[in-house]
Amino acid sequence: MSRYPTLRSCGYELDRTIGTGGFGKVKLATHTLTGEKVAIKIMDKTKLGKDLPRVKLEISALKNLSHPNICKLYQVIETESHCYVVMEYCSGGELFDHIVEKSRLSEMESRMFFRQIISAVSYLHDSGYAHRDLKPENVLLDREQNLKIIDFGLCAKPQGGMDSLLLTSCGSPTYAAPELIQGVKYHGSEVDIWSMGVILYALLCGCLPFESDNIDELFKKILRGKYIEPGWLSSGSKRLLRRMLCVDPLKRIRISELINDPWVRLGFGCPPSTKTHDIDRCKDMECLEAISHHFEIDKEIIWSRLSKWKYDCETATYLLLLNKKKNGSPLVLKKKEVPNQ
Numbered sequence: 001m002s003r004y005p006t007l008r009s010c011g012y013e014l015d016r017t018i019g020t021g022g023f024g025k026v027k028l029a030t031h032t033l034t035g036e037k038v039a040i041k042i043m044d045k046t047k048l049g050k051d052l053p054r055v056k057l058e059i060s061a062l063k064n065l066s067h068p069n070i071c072k073l074y075q076v077i078e079t080e081s082h083c084y085v086v087m088e089y090c091s092g093g094e095l096f097d098h099i100v101e102k103s104r105l106s107e108m109e110s111r112m113f114f115r116q117i118i119s120a121v122s123y124l125h126d127s128g129y130a131h132r133d134l135k136p137e138n139v140l141l142d143r144e145q146n147l148k149i150i151d152f153g154l155c156a157k158p159q160g161g162m163d164s165l166l167l168t169s170c171g172s173p174t175y176a177a178p179e180l181i182q183g184v185k186y187h188g189s190e191v192d193i194w195s196m197g198v199i200l201y202a203l204l205c206g207c208l209p210f211e212s213d214n215i216d217e218l219f220k221k222i223l224r225g226k227y228i229e230p231g232w233l234s235s236g237s238k239r240l241l242r243r244m245l246c247v248d249p250l251k252r253i254r255i256s257e258l259i260n261d262p263w264v265r266l267g268f269g270c271p272p273s274t275k276t277h278d279i280d281r282c283k284d285m286e287c288l289e290a291i292s293h294h295f296e297i298d299k300e301i302i303w304s305r306l307s308k309w310k311y312d313c314e315t316a317t318y319l320l321l322l323n324k325k326k327n328g329s330p331l332v333l334k335k336k337e338v339p340n341q
């Protein structure tokens with residue numbers, strides 16, 4: 001008997017566990033109706049304690065965000081004891097493991113990944129959010145090596161907009177900006193730029209710019225902002241890293257400059273895409289037709305419910321059908337097996 005009967009009754013067949021963290025675990029699963037694979041974050045609410053607000057924050061942020069490089073939310077299922085968050089399947093695993101596997105990436109491969117991060121973070125900031133915990137472990141890859149940012153449990157949506165200051169010291173020290181670890185007021189967008197600089201360094205160098213087993217030593221290194229520039233770095237890479245890993249947030253490169261930086265545009269001739277029209281929020285008649293046919297309900301009635309974006313089983317089915325369409329798979333919904341009498 002499945003340990004999570006709720007998920008089975010909500011139309012998911014669970015597979016193995018692929019990640020565990022402070023929040024709980026992540027299991028692979030298949031959405032029965034569409035046959036699409038998903039990742040389900042399973043959290044025991046009774047054990048979350050102080051982390052419960054982080055989970056709520058991540059869910060509310062993900063409900064407002066729709067971008068090709070941000071891990072998609074499909075459905076949220078809550079019971080008395082558990083919270084299940086059904087997410088996009090990212091079978092390429094962590095960017096971190098990809099870097100370790102190749103020891104370091106070429107400048108062009110680094111640029112290919114880094115442009116996707118710029119695209120996602122630019123969209124995130126334009127939507128009024130700061131991630132505040134950007135690190136290679138929070139960047140996954142899908143099977144086509146498209147990059148997906150995860151874990152918005154520390155993101156912030158400053159009340160007064162992105163120009164207002166934050167104070168909470170959070171995130172992983174290794175990737176945290178000087179002003180964040182100093183406990184002074186900071187701009188969320190500026191700390192994200194610093195963390196992106198640490199990620200770019202990891203991509204190009206295969207190691208981290210600031211490391212120490214001793215937290216005080218680590219803080220000193222970050223506050224000094226001095227790091228090794230390996231001989232293989234091009235002058236363009238070195239210049240960009242210096243502009244991102246700039247201790248003074250006022251002198252640090254801004255996302256608007258980053259988008260148009262010559263290193264970022266090299267070989268592409270254009271800046272990374274910044275605007276994303278919410279393809280997932282568009283009314284797709286083929287997907288609506290497939291759902292309408294399967295449930296024998298009028299398309300307009302289905303759309304009137306879907307357009308409330310409740311992230312329930314109907315939202316999941318619609319978004320996963322959009323996925324199937326994007327992958328060129330037939331838009332067929334599986335008939336529910338009638339248990340043998």
Ligand SMILES: O=C(Nc1ccc2c(c1)CCNCC2)c1ccc(-c2cn[nH]c2)cc1OCc1ccccc1
Nearest residue numbers: 018019026039071087088089090091092093094150151
């Ligand atoms: O689909 C996900 N992961 C995933 C799926 C398939 C495979 C692998 C990995 C690699 C291992 N070999 C098998 C293939 C996957 C999707 C979303 C999320 C997720 C979204 N918000 N939070 C977590 C987590 C996921 O992962 C587990 C994990 C990966 C890195 C840190 C922590 C957990």
